[in-house]
Amino acid sequence: MTQNSNFYNRHFLDHISLDCVVFGFHDNQLKVLLIRRKYTKEWALPGGFVKEDESIEVAATRVLQERTGLDDIFLKQFNVFSEPGRANRNPTVTDLVGSVANPDLEWFNQRFISVGFYALVDFSKAEPTPDSISDLCIWKNLNEISSLILDHNQILNKALETLRLQLNYQPLGYNLLPDRFTMPELQKLYETILAKELDRRNFQRRILSYGILNKLEERKTGGAHKAPFLYEFNLENYQKALQNGLNGGW
Amino acid sequence: MTQNSNFYNRHFLDHISLDCVVFGFHDNQLKVLLIRRKYTKEWALPGGFVKEDESIEVAATRVLQERTGLDDIFLKQFNVFSEPGRANRNPTVTDLVGSVANPDLEWFNQRFISVGFYALVDFSKAEPTPDSISDLCIWKNLNEISSLILDHNQILNKALETLRLQLNYQPLGYNLLPDRFTMPELQKLYETILAKELDRRNFQRRILSYGILNKLEERKTGGAHKAPFLYEFNLENYQKALQNGLNGGW
DNA sequence: AGTTTGTGTGTCTTGATGACGCAATGATAG
């Protein structure tokens, strides 16, 4: 009985993979971390496999550490992708490495069931790093992402949909914005995720009513036009809001 | 390379299982479908494995068909449970079948990563049926469920938590109540899931404002006290509400 | 200095929500 297989001398569970939709925010644009396969030059979500002694969350954390250099990433599993059809579209071994010299690489040809995670990271702190089968790992603007391998477009869309839902009962921004930020920046983040415009004044009133922000004395200098105030997240209340939800319907 | 193994002559993927938290509603009580292991007499959630040609959703549907006799069940995956510690607590083969006569049964001793589903079914239409390694399959009142095998208590709690969250932006009841029902019955369903009492009059106003109910002329006879009106779900609006959400925060 | 553009703050209205009142109904008890 083989419970696992070798891949570059590491033990992974058969049939189980994970894919990460890593969101970042920069230049008022929502960005997603992508990797590019060495040989096919196709784009894909960063992903990985599960070691013998790892939970799938630990595995995802490890993968993200490798891809971004960051620990302590906000991570959430949101869906399992398991259509048998996924496997048909799996890259062949040669797609991945360009040769089949290593018999261990046949391991890639099995059917995979993939657990989707989405992650929120501070754009400025991440250092995108490709994995062994990729030659590029970079941020792409959400609206400039075209065709990804396999069902990765579907995974990305589902992640966005989930993020939008979560927005309704969870605070957001701490993991995506720098420590100090302006109200327009926070609003732009919301608008980008929701893909719609919000009223400036109503947005501010609502966000402030959650009590998750500290208003600073300082203003953002350097920009053209009137200098906006800087804010920071009130971590204590932010965590509370994450746990208890924001509005709570019933 | 073994991509799968035999178990009673059927091919399942290694390492992957699924567990279902099946909710039903009867006698103003929220109930969960449980099975009892033949040899250890321990209680567990109904579950199963994934065949070569199945998605995990199809596998869960098949399992639920076998356990309840029902097709077209409301089903939703809500979490993946993958702690390596789960495996340590896996039942031994002898726990499951009482002997190791069949070498295929060693298959159970591998590590499993389990996808959790919750299901909502019409209590009166389900016919609980045990699987091959169980001697009982019955409904248990939510508040009378004690210790389950492995991490099944944790799975159940997470399912409940998810259900409560969904309640905030999705209609609920069509899958759990008979075709025609009274307002107090619907309210009791909500109260049971939320584990708190709601104001009768405010509940009615709010539920009716969603436009997912048709009020019938008929009243429920037979009960002591004033006869309440009967309602049915407006399926068209109900489906719309499922898709678009109820309140929509932003 | 006036214009432009974005920001800070406030008002008005509408609608949803929570708390609660009261009359009507239908079985049951005396």
Add this chain to the structure above:
DNA sequence: CTATCATTGCGTCATCAAGACACACAAACT
């Protein structure tokens, strides 16, 4: 047969959140 009682139907009031919008202020550019 009538009083009682629990439950239901329907309504009111106050509060608060949310959308639409007005106006003044600040910083840079012409």
